[in-house]
Amino acid sequence: MARSSAPSPRSKRAPAWRRWSVFVLQLGAGFAVLAAIVLAITVYVSEGQLPSFDALKSSPNGQMIRVHAADGTVIVSMGPSYGEWLPYDRIPKVMRDAMISVEDRRFRSHIGVDPIGMVRSIQVRIERGHWRQGGSTITQQIARNIFLNSNKQWGRKVREGILALALERKFSKDEVLELYLNKVYFGGGAYGIDAASRKFFGHGADHLSLTEAAVIAGLVKAPSNYSPTADIAAARGRAGVVLKLMQETGVITPAQADEAEIDKVAFVPEAQQNSVRYFTDWALPQLEMLIDETQRPLEVWTTLDLNMQRAADAAIQQNAPRGAQGALVAIDRDGAVRAMVGGTDYVSSIYNRATQAIRQPGSAFKLFVYLAALEAGHKPEDSIVDEPITIDGWSPRNDSRRNSGAVSLRTAFAYSLNTVAAKLGQEVGFSTVADMARRFGITTKVNTHPSMVLGTSEVRLLDMTRAFASVGNKGVAVTPYGITKVTASGETIYAQSVDTSHVLVAPYVAAEMTDLLQTTVNTGTGKAAQIGRPVAGKTGTTTSSKDGWFLGFSSGLTTGVWMGRDDAKPIAGLHGGTAPAKAFAAFMRTAVASRPVEQFDTKVTLPEYQLEPDQESYFGEADNGLFVDENGNPVDSGRATPAEPQVDADGNPIVPRSADPRITRGSDTQPQTEQNRPDDTQRLDQGWLDHVLGRDAPRPAPNPNRVPRDRPAMTPPDRYDDRQDSRPTQ
Incomplete structure (x- = not known):
């Protein structure tokens, strides 16, 4: 029997790569399902944690600050501004269509994220090597603006997408768009379309035209670049792009796009910035130290007096030399800053020269030497010899290039004698002078080289003004402040309190310093600062007229003025006693006009006229006392050395008769005639001084043997040889 056999079927196994592919696909599907489950749970949880629609409507975008002057006038608004919240049905259709066309044309169809937009964004990133366009939807932008930040990190993008999905689940499309249009930032501090419309066009957003809506919609991409306040041409160009996109999406016809006259859209002109901003730029950063409120809108009341500010601005504008900058600070006796000008034009330069610039003060620094x-223990009547002096190889010179022998401290200060200041600095110690400057509020570095007595250390105008204010406040420290009160939602969260407990020097020292300062204004280098009432002050001029200063006080108000160039180049004719002193006077006449006249604790005492070091000072020539380089070495001032002064038989300086139409003999004055003019000169005596100062009434002749109040009798000035011999035994 024949036996048949059939071949057994041979099972074939799939290739290994196919098995691995299937496994990977299955694993990927599993992960995808798991990720979808996690995403769904995360979105669900996020949805439950989202605020209500009403809560999102009321949440602020940032902190708005309104700044008030001393009289309550709002001088500037800082931070974000909000217009009226417009419900969806009050938002013009052209505005809704314009925003969707330019920011998210598939807004109505996606679920919060737009995969097509994301893919396109990644494609552009690969092609160009950097991000050129975002794939964020309107919903994602809301999530980012309200809950997140703008950091370009993958973690933030993932959270943004999850929140967008949650927002779309919780709110309708119309509600999402309403939130967006009322909260998105449009530049210039404007949040929401109504604030933007009012800022740029002067009316509410419910009346926006097609071209106006196109302008606003075009701002979202780059508010700082396309804002009409920054670049009107760029804003109009971007609006043209928006109109083309609206035509592409079909929300407007080609005819409507052609009829839109973008070039004729009218913008509200931006408010002009003025010198008030110098003050607010200085005062507002102090809020970080005064309060910890960062959410609620703030109302900030300041010390700024608008009338004084206008007067300060005018004084700088009218007196600053051509090509020079000027700065002014006015401080009340309690430290309240009433006016601040940091430059001639805030729009062209926001650099505040009153608070930021550090410059050499010249002879104004002698305030600390004499303090x-x-x-x-010195007194204003003390005598000291004005003579050549060398300290550690440094030899200061007077502006007159000569020395006057024994003079009182009052005379030396009034006419800004450099050699006397150097002697005093050496006597009390240069470190003591530096400590006095720091005690009175100088915050910059003060060197202790001998030349420091002439103002070679750089200082700030605000600090110097503060120092003079403390002298005028009878030696009690004055701390400048600009904010008096801050409120939030009607609640006072900060109120200024003035500390009067910090005494810097004894009252009698401040009174004696005031004595010297008012002599400078009445008869010395600061005569241009006279305003018809008691003024105490000091001039300051640096090498080659690079800086001019005047600082002084009257009727409880202290004002400091600086003038110079930002590049520190010389300015012909700039001295502390010229333009700065004139600006001081122009400002103070207005600033103190409504204040009662206040007399100082010390009366004006004239310096020894017979020892006057420079006859030009009688005619108001300005102080130009500092002629040293940055190392303290003497340099040529660039002016011719004055001729030796003429003196009469008694050794008193004489001046040509053409200087004044009167001849003076002692305290008697007579009209000048051919009969009573004995020669071609006249004497600089007390009667001449009385006439110059408007005090023509006869005055008793000075008594060389007068004993100063509270002081023992002293040797007559002409017998002094040096300061040690001149000091009485106590």
């Missing part, structure tokens, strides 16, 4: 000397 230290007075505190050490």
Whole structure:
């Protein structure tokens, strides 16, 4: 029997790569399902944690700050501004269509994220090597603006997408668009379409035209670049792009796009920035130290007096030399800053020269030298020899290029004698002078080289003004402040309190310093600062007229003025006693006009006229006392050395008769005639001084043997040889 056999079927196994592919696909599907489950749970949880629609409507985009002057006038609004919240049905259709066309044309169809937009964004990133366009939807932008930040990190993008999905689940498309249009930032501090419309066009957003809507919609991409306040041409160009996109999406016809006259859209002109901003730029950063409120809108009341500010601005504008900058600070006796001008034009330069610039003060720094000397026991009547002096190889010179022998401290200060300041600094110690400057509020570095007595250390105008204010406040420290009160939602969260407990020097020292300062204004280098009432002050001029200063006080108000160039180049004719002193006077006449006249604790005492070091000072020539380089070495001022002064038989300086139409003999004055003019000169005596100062009434002749109040009798000035011999035994 024949046996048949059939071949057994041979099972074939799939290739390994196919098995691995199937496994990977299955694993990927599993992960995808798991990720979808996690995403769904995350979105669900996020949806439950989202605020309500009403809560999102009321949440602020940022902190708005309104700044008030001393009289309550709003001088500037800082931070975001909000217009009226417009419900969806009050938002013009052209505005809704314009925003969707330019920011998210598939807004009505996606679920919060747009995969097509994301893919396109990644494609552009690969092609160009950097991000050129985002794939964020309107819903994602809301999530980012309200809940997140703008950091370009993958983690943030993932959270943004999850929140967008949650927002779309919780709110309708119309509600999402309403939120967006009322909260998105449009530049210029404007949040929401109504604020933007009012800022740029002067009317509410419910009356927006097609071209106006196109302008606003075009701002979202880059508010700082396309804002009409920054670049009107760029804003109009971007609006043209928006109109083309609206035509592409079919929300407007080609005819409507052609009829839109973008070039004729009218913008509200931006409010002009003025010198008030110098003050607010200085005062507002202090809020970080005064309060911890960062959410609620703030109302900030300041010390700024608008009338004084206008007067300060005018004084700088009218007196600053051509090509020079000027700065002014006015401080009340309690430290309240009433006016601040940091430059001639805030629009062209926001650099605040009153608070930021550090410049050499020249002879104005002698305030601290004489304060230290007075505190050490000197008196204004004390005599000191004006003579050549060399300290550690440094030899200061007077502006007149000569020395006057024995003079009182009052005379030396009034006419800004450099050699006397150097002597006093050496006597009390240069470190003592530096300590006095720091005690009175100088915050910049003060060197202790001998030349420091002439103002070679750089200072700020605000600090110097503060120092003079403290002298005028009888030696009690004055701390400048600009904010008096801050409120939030009607609640006072900060109120200024003035500390009067910090005494810097004894009252008698401040009174003696005031004595010297008012002599400078009445008869010395600061005569241009006279305003018809008691003024105490000091001039300051640096090498080659690079800086001019005047600082002084009257009727409880202290004002400091600086003038110079930002590049520190010389300015012909700039001295502390010229333009700065004139600006001081122009400002103070207005600033103190409504204040009662206040007399100082010390009366004006004239310096020894017979020892006057420079006859030009009688005619108001300005102080130009600092002629040293940055190392403190003497340099040529660039002016011719004055001729030796003429003196009469008694050794008193004489001046040509053409200088004044009167001849003076002692305290008697007579009209000048051919009969009573004995020669071609006249004497600089007390009667001449009385006439110059408007005090023509006869005055008793000075008594060389007068004993100063509270002081023992002193040797007559012409017998002094040096300061040690001149000091009485205590």
